[in-house]
Amino acid sequence: MTMTYASGTRTIKSTVPVGAHYTSGTVLDFAGPLAQGSVVRDDAVAPLAPWSAVVRAGQTLTIVDVGGNQSADFLVYNAADTDERYSAPDTLAAQANAYLREGSVLRSNRGLPLMTVTGNEIDRQDTIGGACSKESNTLRYGFHTEHHHGCRENFLTEAARHGLGVRDIVSNINWFMNVPVEADGTLGIVDGMSAPGKRVALRAEMDVLVIVSNCPQMNNPCNDFNCTPLRMIVTDPVAATDSDTE
Amino acid sequence: MPSIADDHQTDSVLAARADARAQAERTADYMPYRPASSSPFVPEGVDPATLTWAETVAPGGYTHKVVARGTRVRLDDPTGAACASVILYNALETTERLNVADTIKIPWQAYLSVGHPLLSGDGRALATITADTSGNHDTFCGTSTDATATAKYGSADAEGPAPSGRSRFLLAAAKHGLTGRDLPPSISFFQGVHVEDDGALTFTGSSGAGTYVEFVAELPLLILIANVPHPLDPAEDYLVGPLRAHAWSGAPTLPGDDQFTATPEVHRAYLNSIDYAEARGL
Numbered sequence: 323m324t325m326t327y328a329s330g331t332r333t334i335k336s337t338v339p340v341g342a343h344y345t346s347g348t349v350l351d352f353a354g355p356l357a358q359g360s361v362v363r364d365d366a367v368a369p370l371a372p373w374s375a376v377v378r379a380g381q382t383l384t385i386v387d388v389g390g391n392q393s394a395d396f397l398v399y400n401a402a403d404t405d406e407r408y409s410a411p412d413t414l415a416a417q418a419n420a421y422l423r424e425g426s427v428l429r430s431n432r433g434l435p436l437m438t439v440t441g442n443e444i445d446r447q448d449t450i451g452g453a454c455s456k457e458s459n460t461l462r463y464g465f466h467t468e469h470h471h472g473c474r475e476n477f478l479t480e481a482a483r484h485g486l487g488v489r490d491i492v493s494n495i496n497w498f499m500n501v502p503v504e505a506d507g508t509l510g511i512v513d514g515m516s517a518p519g520k521r522v523a524l525r526a527e528m529d530v531l532v533i534v535s536n537c538p539q540m541n542n543p544c545n546d547f548n549c550t551p552l553r554m555i556v557t558d559p560v561a562a563t564d565s566d567t568e
Numbered sequence: 569m570p571s572i573a574d575d576h577q578t579d580s581v582l583a584a585r586a587d588a589r590a591q592a593e594r595t596a597d598y599m600p601y602r603p604a605s606s607s608p609f610v611p612e613g614v615d616p617a618t619l620t621w622a623e624t625v626a627p628g629g630y631t632h633k634v635v636a637r638g639t640r641v642r643l644d645d646p647t648g649a650a651c652a653s654v655i656l657y658n659a660l661e662t663t664e665r666l667n668v669a670d671t672i673k674i675p676w677q678a679y680l681s682v683g684h685p686l687l688s689g690d691g692r693a694l695a696t697i698t699a700d701t702s703g704n705h706d707t708f709c710g711t712s713t714d715a716t717a718t719a720k721y722g723s724a725d726a727e728g729p730a731p732s733g734r735s736r737f738l739l740a741a742a743k744h745g746l747t748g749r750d751l752p753p754s755i756s757f758f759q760g761v762h763v764e765d766d767g768a769l770t771f772t773g774s775s776g777a778g779t780y781v782e783f784v785a786e787l788p789l790l791i792l793i794a795n796v797p798h799p800l801d802p803a804e805d806y807l808v809g810p811l812r813a814h815a816w817s818g819a820p821t822l823p824g825d826d827q828f829t830a831t832p833e834v835h836r837a838y839l840n841s842i843d844y845a846e847a848r849g850l
Contacts, residue, residue, distance in 0.1 A: 324807065327729040330722030335805035336729035337649075338628030339598060345571055370727040462588055466596035469626045471727050478742045479726045479735065488742045502581060510581040538727065540572070542588060547572035 341471045341538045343369045344550045350388050351519030352553050356441040357382035359557035369549035370538040372476035374484065376401050377526040381558045382440060384523045385534075387498040389550020391514030393537035394497040395453045395473040398428060398436050401529040404486060406430045410449045410493040420503055421446035422495065428524070431492075436530050441523030444498060444516050451501040451511055453477060453494050454539045463541045476535035484531060496537075497522050499544045513543045598626035598810060607814065611642050611780075614816050621815035627808045628729075630736035630794045632743055633815070634659045637850050639785040641695075641815045643793075645702065645758040648777035649809030651798045652757040653711040653733050656686055656694045659788040660848065662746060664688045668753040672707050674833045678763065680705040680755065683827060685834050686783065692844060693837040695783040696821055702779035704760030704772055709799045710753045711737070716799060721806050730806045736794035744790055757781050759798035771800035786820045786841045788850070820845075 324335050344350075355361060359382065366388075367373045377383050385394050400406035409431040414420060416429055424442040427435045439447075455474030459467040477491050498516040503509040536552050537545050578584040600623040601607040607622030620639065625631045627649075635641065643652050658664035667689035672678045674687055681703060686695040711733025714724040721730035726739070737751050758779065760772035795811040797803065821827050821838050829835045 324805075325729075329728065329730055330718065332722040334721050334730060335807065336628070336721075337807055337809065338729045338731065339626050340729050341727070342572075371725060372727075460600070463591045464594055465602055466594045466599050467591070468600055469596065469598040469629055475739055476727065478739055482738050482742070482748065485747075487747050488745055504581060508581050510584050511578075512581055512584050513579045541591065543573065543576065543578035543584060547576060 339469060341370050342540055342549060344389055344548045348389050348548060348550060349518045350550065352388050353386045353519040353521055355555045355557045356384040356521040356523035357525070357557045359559040361555055362558045363554070363556035365554045367534065367536045367552040367554060369536060369551055370471055371536050372480035372534065373536065373554060374480045374531065374533045375554065375556065377530050377532055377556055378558070379526050379528050380560065381556050382523050382525045383532060384441070384521055384555040384557065385497055386553035386555070387516045387520045388518060388553055389548065390518040390520070391498060391516045391543070391546040392550045392552060393499040393539070393544040394552050395477070395535040395537050396495040396497055397477065397492065397533045399531040400430060400436065401531045404484070404490060404531065406432050406434070407490065407492055408436060408494070413449060420450060422449055423447065428495070435527040437524040437526050439522065440525045441521065443520040444522065447522065448496040448499045448501040449494070450503070450509070451496050451499055453535065454537065459541065467541055470540070471538040473535035473537050473539070476538070477533060480533045496544065511542050511544050514546060598624050598629060604814070609644070609812055609814070611814055614814070618816040619814060620817060621813055623813045625793065625795045625811040625813060627810060628731050628796055628806070630740045630792070631813060632740040632790070632792045634788065634790050635785050635815055636817065637785055637788050637845055638817065638819045639789070639815050640698065640782055640818045641785065641791065641813070642780055642782045643757055644780040644812035645774070645809065646777060646812060647809035648774045648779070649807060650795060650811040651759040651801070651808055652811050653754045653794045653796065654757060655737065655752060655754045655792045657790040658688060658694065659790040662744065662750065662790060664690045664692070665750070665752050666694060666755070668707050668755060671755070674837070675831065678707055680707060683830055685837055686755070687837060691837065692841040693786040693821070693834065694789060695785055696827060697781060697783045699780065699782035702758050702775045702781060704758060704775045706756040706759060706761040706798065708761050708763070708769055709756070711756070711794055712796055712799050731796065733794040733796040736796060737792055740792040740794070754794070756798055759801065761800060769800060771798065771802060784818060784820060786838065787845060
């Protein structure tokens with residue numbers, strides 16, 4: 323089916339089955355940074371799109387859930403040596419808790435702190451649910467979903483821009499996604515606990531490369547069946563101190 | 569206002585599980601058919617039980633498959649608007665891959681048709697074209713990049729309405745541990761280019777709806793396919809059609825086949841491929 327799309331500075335017709343965006347009338351709240359300091363980077367990430375940035379040690383990345391219950395699939399690497407990368411098991415074992423909250427330290431596969439959750443406006447955050455993919459969609463929903471866009475595609479596309487590939491994609495964090503583990507072990511993605519404008523703030527403990535997929539999944543409630551933008555704000559406290567004294 | 573979420577009860581794990589499982593019987597215009605024998609589009613004359621691959625690739629989509637030596641691969645252009653940009657690798661050693669220059673130089677022929685070998689840079693036939701009702705293919709122009717697609721369509725976001733061929737190949741390659749350095753020039757099926765006397769490359773486009781090409785795997789192959797508009801497609805819009813892929817088991821080109829000695833060059837290519845295969849115990 324041919325549809326019309328905005329494409330850069332022009333409008334094109336395309337036969338590509340692009341995934342759904344949010345419906346008109348969706349409440350969007352772009353909020354602002356959840357940390358003090360001057361803004362050194364401020365990006366809106368379109369629905370379905372990937373994003374990446376290097377966050378310097380001491381800087382804070384605020385992720386804003388602009389439309390509410392939009393999963394921000396998140397990977398983080400030591401920017402100077404990407405063999406060192408986020409490790410969900412090291413992170414969970416060190417805190418002896420299955421969920422991420424304020425104070426959680428995002429640890430590497432060497433057990434070292436990559437980032438610390440310094441602000442969090444959601445009850446709990448997920449790092450056990452992993453990312454969606456075209457391939458796993460066929461298991462979860464059926465072969466008809468194989469052509470849908472997925473976070474693994476976004477991760478691979480963005481990782482390639484940094485010389486990283488499939489062996490660098492590990493179990494990730496899903497900010498604003500809700501994956502409860504019940505008493506009998508049953509677990510799964512259920513309706514989120516977030517809302518438009520809710521935020522998480524992550525302070526970099528070393529120079530880190532962050533790769534994010536604005537999750538395109540439309541087969542489960544991880545995005546409230548309504549893919550919305552994310553806002554990524556990096557603030558620098560040192561720069562703020564400088565400007566405060568001027 | 570009503571939303572898609574209203575159609576889903578997902579407020580508990582068990583409800584979410586039931587919601588997910590309720591989708592299972594759906595179909596889509598673009599999907600793999602598994603088992604392959606369940607394909608709604610079994611090629612005429614092919615026993616469905618022998619099928620090992622059956623899929624409809626979306627416009628702007630890609631696919632990738634590892635097939636055994638001897639496999640017959642058939643690509644169909646049901647609407648006349650597909651453009652199958654293809655890269656082949658020796659599945660056992662992916663450093664051996666399609667060499668487009670050798671593929672046209674060694675057979676002394678730029679235009680692909682039945683009997684044309686698809687050669688690696690290692691002097692072996694990776695595949696041989698065994699059927700072709702299109703006759704419009706291209707060995708010169710490769711596929712689009714993010715830069716060329718952006719210039720033409722305004723954007724080339726991989727998740728958007730105008731992804732480049734290279735971005736498709738990068739994803740397909742990544743699924744096999746390969747990266748950008750592993751992407752050699754590709755060939756395109758179903759959209760042709762002609763070289764004029766002065767060297768001008770003229771886009772000859774498609775032969776219309778309903779054509780197909782078939783090739784046989786002379787070695788175990790990793791096949792990457794991007795289905796994106798041809799780089800010389802003059803349309804300002806991104807109008808590529810769906811692509812069908814089927815494969816079924818068979819035999820490579822062997823002594824006794826007319827094709828085996830069709831030309832002196834291709835004969836030696838088959839001898840090299842067989843030498844490699846037999847030494848590997850294939």
